[in-house]
Amino acid sequence: MNAVLAVIALVTVASAAVALSRRNLLHSILILAGSWAGVAVFYFWAGSQFLAFAQVLVYLGAISMAALFAVLLTRHSRDDVAGASSHQRAVYAILTGIAVAAVLLAAVARTPLTVRPSAPPPLSVRELGYTLMGSHAAALLVVGVLLTVALIGAVVLAAGDPPDPKEGEP
Amino acid sequence: MSAAAHTDSFLERAPLLARDFITGRLPEPARWTANTLITIALLLAAFGLLFAFLTLAERKILGRVQNRPGPNRTGWFGLLQPFADGVKMLTKEDLVPRASDQVLHYLAPVALLSLSIITFAVIPYGRHMVPVDLDAGVLYFFAAGSATELSIFMAGWASHNKYALLAAMRALAQLISYELPLLLSVVPVVLAAGTLSTSGIVDAQHGWAWGVVPRWNVFTPWGAAGFAIFFVSSLAESNRSPFDLPEAESELIAGHLTEYSGFKYALFFMAEYFGMCALSGMGVTLFLGGWRSPLAALEFIPSYGWFTLKLLALLGCFIWIRATLPRLRIDQLTRLAWKFLVPLALVNLGMAAFWALSAGWAGPLQLARWAVALAIVAVPFLLLGRRLSRGVAPRTYRYA
Amino acid sequence: MLGIGLLQGLAVTARNFLGSFHGRSRYVTTEYPEERTQLPEAYRNFPFLVTESPEDPMGTLRCVACQICEKECPPQCIYIVKSRDKKPDATGKMQLYPAVFDIDTAVCMSCQICVEVCPFDAIKMDQVFEIAATDRFSGLLLNRNTLAKPNSYFHSLHPTDAAEVDGRLAAARKAAEEKARAAAAAKAAAAAKPQTPAAQSAQAPKPSPPAA
Numbered sequence: 001m002n003a004v005l006a007v008i009a010l011v012t013v014a015s016a017a018v019a020l021s022r023r024n025l026l027h028s029i030l031i032l033a034g035s036w037a038g039v040a041v042f043y044f045w046a047g048s049q050f051l052a053f054a055q056v057l058v059y060l061g062a063i064s065m066a067a068l069f070a071v072l073l074t075r076h077s078r079d080d081v082a083g084a085s086s087h088q089r090a091v092y093a094i095l096t097g098i099a100v101a102a103v104l105l106a107a108v109a110r111t112p113l114t115v116r117p118s119a120p121p122p123l124s125v126r127e128l129g130y131t132l133m134g135s136h137a138a139a140l141l142v143v144g145v146l147l148t149v150a151l152i153g154a155v156v157l158a159a160g161d162p163p164d165p166k167e168g169e170p
Numbered sequence: 171m172s173a174a175a176h177t178d179s180f181l182e183r184a185p186l187l188a189r190d191f192i193t194g195r196l197p198e199p200a201r202w203t204a205n206t207l208i209t210i211a212l213l214l215a216a217f218g219l220l221f222a223f224l225t226l227a228e229r230k231i232l233g234r235v236q237n238r239p240g241p242n243r244t245g246w247f248g249l250l251q252p253f254a255d256g257v258k259m260l261t262k263e264d265l266v267p268r269a270s271d272q273v274l275h276y277l278a279p280v281a282l283l284s285l286s287i288i289t290f291a292v293i294p295y296g297r298h299m300v301p302v303d304l305d306a307g308v309l310y311f312f313a314a315g316s317a318t319e320l321s322i323f324m325a326g327w328a329s330h331n332k333y334a335l336l337a338a339m340r341a342l343a344q345l346i347s348y349e350l351p352l353l354l355s356v357v358p359v360v361l362a363a364g365t366l367s368t369s370g371i372v373d374a375q376h377g378w379a380w381g382v383v384p385r386w387n388v389f390t391p392w393g394a395a396g397f398a399i400f401f402v403s404s405l406a407e408s409n410r411s412p413f414d415l416p417e418a419e420s421e422l423i424a425g426h427l428t429e430y431s432g433f434k435y436a437l438f439f440m441a442e443y444f445g446m447c448a449l450s451g452m453g454v455t456l457f458l459g460g461w462r463s464p465l466a467a468l469e470f471i472p473s474y475g476w477f478t479l480k481l482l483a484l485l486g487c488f489i490w491i492r493a494t495l496p497r498l499r500i501d502q503l504t505r506l507a508w509k510f511l512v513p514l515a516l517v518n519l520g521m522a523a524f525w526a527l528s529a530g531w532a533g534p535l536q537l538a539r540w541a542v543a544l545a546i547v548a549v550p551f552l553l554l555g556r557r558l559s560r561g562v563a564p565r566t567y568r569y570a
Numbered sequence: 571m572l573g574i575g576l577l578q579g580l581a582v583t584a585r586n587f588l589g590s591f592h593g594r595s596r597y598v599t600t601e602y603p604e605e606r607t608q609l610p611e612a613y614r615n616f617p618f619l620v621t622e623s624p625e626d627p628m629g630t631l632r633c634v635a636c637q638i639c640e641k642e643c644p645p646q647c648i649y650i651v652k653s654r655d656k657k658p659d660a661t662g663k664m665q666l667y668p669a670v671f672d673i674d675t676a677v678c679m680s681c682q683i684c685v686e687v688c689p690f691d692a693i694k695m696d697q698v699f700e701i702a703a704t705d706r707f708s709g710l711l712l713n714r715n716t717l718a719k720p721n722s723y724f725h726s727l728h729p730t731d732a733a734e735v736d737g738r739l740a741a742a743r744k745a746a747e748e749k750a751r752a753a754a755a756a757k758a759a760a761a762a763k764p765q766t767p768a769a770q771s772a773q774a775p776k777p778s779p780p781a782a
Contacts, residue, residue, distance in 0.1 A: 026327060030274070033320060050366075053309040061316030061349070065342060068323055072339075125306050125366045234590040235583045238599045494583045495576070555572035 004045060012038030025071050033064045050125050178297065181472040186298055209301045213290050221443045222252035228489050235493040262432035267330055270429060274328035279430070279437035282321035286444040289314045293451040294369045296461050296474035307368040308360060311452055312353055315407065315445070319345045322416075322426055325438070329429035337425035340500050341416035344406060347507035348413075352403035354515035355396040358522030359387055359456045368452075372460030386459035391543035392522035395551075397457040399515050401487075404449035406503065409442055411492035413503050417442075450484040451477075458484075510554055514547065521546040611728055614695035616675050617684055617717070624720040628667075631718060632692035634659065635668040639684035639693055647677035648684065671714035675701065691735045694724055 012035050019031040036059040044052035132140050193204045226248060230240030241248035266275055292307035294300040304310050319342055326338020360366055363374035377385045387393035406413040416425040424430075427438055454460060458480050461473035471479075498506070521543050531539045589596035600607050622630035635652040651670035659665040684693050696719070703709025725732040 030320075030324065049304055049306045050309060053306055053313040056313035057309065057316055060320060061313065062346070064320055065323070065346060069339075072335075125309075126364070231587065234597075235587045237586065237590060237596050239597075239601075242601075490580060490583060490587075493587075494579045552572055559572075 005042075008038055008042045008045060011035075012042065025075075026068065029064060029067045029071065032067075033060055036060055036064070048123050050123075050128055179470065179472065181470075181475075182297060184472075185296075185474070213301065214287070217287075217290060217444060217447055220447060221440055222256070223249075224443055224447070224485060225255065225439075226251050227485075228492070231486070231489050232493050235490075256436070259433055259436035264432040264434065265429070267429050270330040271328040274324045275429070276434075278321045278325035278328060279434045279441070281324065282318050282441040283437050283444070285314050285318045285321065286441045286448065289448040290444075290451070292368050293448065293455055294372050294460055295451075295477050296472065299461075299474060300369050303369055304367065306366045308356060308366045308371070308452075308456075311368075311448070312349075312356075315448070316345075316349055318441070318445070325430070326426035329426070331429055334426050334428045337416060337428070341409070341426055344409075344413060344415065344500070344503060344507075347504050348403045348406035348511075351399050351507060351511035351515045352407060354512065354519060355399040355403065356456060357519055358392045358396050361519075361522055361526060362387065362390075362392075368455050368460075372455055372462065375459045375462060378466070384459055384462065384464050386457065386462070386464075388457045388459075390525065391540060391547065392518055392525055393457055395514070395518045395521070395547045397453070399511055399518065400453055400457065401484075402511065403507075404446075404453060405488065405491065406507070408446040408449055410446060410488055412495040412498050414492075414497060415500055415503065418497055446485065446488060447481070450481055450488070453484055454480045505558070509558055513554060514551060517547055517550050609697055611730065613697050614682055615680050615699050616678055616696050616701075616712075617673060617693050618696040618719045618723075619671065619714060619717045620692055620694055620724050621718045621720050624722070627718040627720070628714070629657070631667055631714070632659070632690050633668050633671065634665040634690055634692070635671075636689070638687050638689070642683050642687045644681060644683065645677045645679055647674040648672070649674075668714060671717060672711055673717060674711050676706070676710040691739065694728070694731070697727055 015031050015034040015038060019028045019035060022028040022031065036055065040052045040055040040059070043055055189205065189208055192208065193201045196204050226241065229251070230242075230248065233240030241251040244250040244254050266272065289311050291302040292300065292304055292311050300307075322341050322345065323338050326334045326336075326341070329335070359371060363371040365371065365374075375384070375386050379385050379389070383389055388397045405411075409416050417427060418425070427435060430438060454477060461477040463469045463471060463473075463476050524546065525539070525543055528539050528542075586596050591597075620632050621627040622632065635650055637650050637652070640646075640648040640650045649670065649672040650668050653667045653669040656664040656666055680695070682695055685695055701710070721732065721736070724735075
């Protein structure tokens, strides 16, 4: 069990680390997709199939696409995709990384995580559905409204200006 | 695959008996592995052969529709044609542009094919023949399907060819646009069956209404509309005519496949055909009753036989539509997805909810139920269709 | 109704598909080379030389090496060398014959001008198109042996034309025979008349009258 978790964790964290170190932004995104896949495998190993497949569907199927489109549409040339590096940046990055890691490790170490050998609760999709629509219905509705507003906003942004009625007519 | 019930006919149990015979001769710890490996090998062999003969069937059927025979020189009726094509693909020179991203260029067909193949794992091929019976099987299928889009982008980007990149973007736009109606048309099925598991969905389609009409989802109003939307969306998801803009010969050379030759090109087409077969298999499972026989008298044909017949019928429809319809432009097809199919799929979902809530209506109210349900989807269909095709159809031709 | 056009289109293709299994109207392929289409009579592709009898092709060529076709051929693909001696033709007259008659079918454009200008109906259009050769130059250069084909072959290719030509040649032959017989009869009649002094003086050598 622990060996599997170690492998999953290694793959996830390693691909994230490699993604951060790449100079080519698109390579970074594609390697980060590997990290997201690692997270999905973790969810599957932990017993939640629904969450694993939703992770794949949302992250690998949609968010990766959004990130790629964002990079491609905002960069002018292929060379622009790679970022410039410098020694100072590396130093600051390492310092920040150490600080964040220290905070996270302290938080994890302070929390009492007693591991009891017990069977995982049955988390079928049906239970998930009842919980979402029952006790968490309000959150679901709020998220739905948020997504709708975001979609409408995206459509409005993408639609652009209405065509000038003066041009185009003979 | 699970254990067979002893009440089934011999034909029904025959594959399982064969598998048990083979795994029974192995020691206990290796049985599960052997079982899995046999399943994988069988799936790959079956769908590989289906892919090969599907290419031939497509060429022959397209030829017959166009008043000519298809390939009929290689072997009887051209039956060796797929193998000749395979040899051709294998022996072609594999050109990789020097400026391309070598790793991504290599990985794109691999990723595409592997993600397409893993979708076969949740389709119930027979009464006791689901390779992996997942609780969230439908979600797994569509998740794996949507992950294939990333590899199309990889193919277009890695080619270092601006036309390939543009075409990959267009292909991506098409695939993302049609995911929405695809998933929305499946939601009523899940609603009615109460489970995301594919074998559960087939189980929910048992029995016959009025003794004659099988209770398949396609024979309900929301199922018929849902099946139509699912069918159109799966045509688009597998890049088939009339949505084959990404790979059409007259469009941007070969789209995102421009810089691929030889076996990698064959892998892309294999992935496309596998996607087609998987989506057809899922359509059979969700809407056409899976492995169920339409008449009780015909149940002597084993369940995997019925599944195969229905799958071949759907694939024949794919080919029939390719032979008939002209290709859609990118703006036409995205408009079709967003302005026509998505609203209709949402309306269909509402109608399925009405159907589920009015399940208690009996007697003459049944007719009212059908009428209301059909009206709920038919009126927006006509109105939207009229609105969207205003000024476009019908075409009047003025001759000089 | 919306969508009817699509269904009608599907019906059309289905009818084509099913109809292609029975009936020629929806299956127009002739599987060459097992089946061949019937070529129309006026189809032409490369010329050939007509011979009267198949047993002695070189001896009964209608061609008299007048070289009109050689001069009229637009791409100049005919090469003729006249013979030194003469031999009798179908009507018995002594005619020259072609010692060498080459047509370069790589150059020939099947325009039929040689056929139109030949006064002896000696060269006619063939219908061969399966004469692919492995050598670009000599493989397609046909000499008089390969070009000579009997009149029966001409009949099989162009029945109406051959019938017309044969009729014309037979009529010309008959007319020549009639004239020869009439001239012989006139000569015999003149020889059989009694010798009067006026006739004797008329029989004295005097410039021969113009030929009839």
